[in-house]
Amino acid sequence: MTQASEEIRTRLFALQDREYQAFNAKLLPTLPSEKIIGVRMPLLRKLAAEYRGTETAAAFLSDLPHQYCEENHLHGLLICGLRGYDETVAALEDFLPCVDNWATCDLLSPRAFRSHPDALPGQIRLWLDSGRTYTIRFALGMLMQFYLDDHFDPQWLDWAAAVQSEEYYVNMMVAWYFATALAKQPEATLPVLETNRLSPWVHNKTIQKAIESYRISPEQKAYLRTLRRKTAGTAVPKGR
Structure with a gap:
């Protein structure tokens, strides 16, 4: 572990809230409780803002994998603050294989992606094909965040519908994506x-x-109720 990572870990433990740690452990059943420090998100965002653009942050971003959930949260927040598209993608390529829970995955909303709507879909396609639970979930999240409004194309629905997984956290994101698509692009989505x-x-x-x-x-909603399907014998996706 680098000196930068040691410094950041010390800062995180100084912000520890044990009651929040116990609460968070219940929300993150895929993680051992000892991997959760218990730091509230506003404090993590404040810490990310303090370190953003510093040499310490750069050293921390290069020191993977991390041990604690909040280290991954902070890592993700620092990536979200990067300005360059290419450096953001490169940082995510290193980080996404280390993401091991839905909370870290879902906090990722890179600012650099907002100004590159033409370049991002090709990268999303690669992440969808990665075979990694939280990389796929992240890719679906990017389709939901950036491609259901001005940059919508029906092919994104095809991409999401083609995701086949037995993983709970992938399938929940597919459902979340299509529920959002029904609200934003109902005519294109209903046929799915x-x-x-x-x-x-x-x-x-x-x-x-x-x-x-x-x-x-x-x-x-009344029409959607008529589209429900019988699911007798259908297994709940694993990973919950």
Whole structure:
């Protein structure tokens, strides 16, 4: 471990909240509780802002893998603050194989991606094909964040529908993506459900999440209820 990582780990433990650690451990069942320090996200964001652009941050980003969840959280926040597209992709290529929980995965929203809508889909395609649970989840999250509004293309729906996995955290993100797509691009998205292109579990979870959304009209929700599929004998995806 580098001196920079030692410094940051000391700072993180100084911010430890043991009650929050116990609470967080319940939310992150894929992690041993001893890997969670217990640092609240506003404090992590403040620490990331303090270190952003420093030599300490650069050394920390090059020192993988980390031991603790909050170290990964901080790493992700530092990547989100990078300005260059290429350096952001390079940093993610190093980091994504180390991501081991949904919370670290879902906090990733790189600022550099917002100004490169034409370049990003090719990289997302590579991440979707990676075979790694949280890399795939991240790729789906990028499609959801950046390509359901001005840069929408129906092919992104095809990409998401083609994801086949037995992993709970992948399938939940597929469902989340399509529930959001139903709200933002309903005409293009409804046929995915009407033609049963998703696995029964993901199909029904998509409908459940859409019905729970305030962005879906009562009329849309009533129709979605008619599209539910029987799931007797369908296994719940593993990894929960």
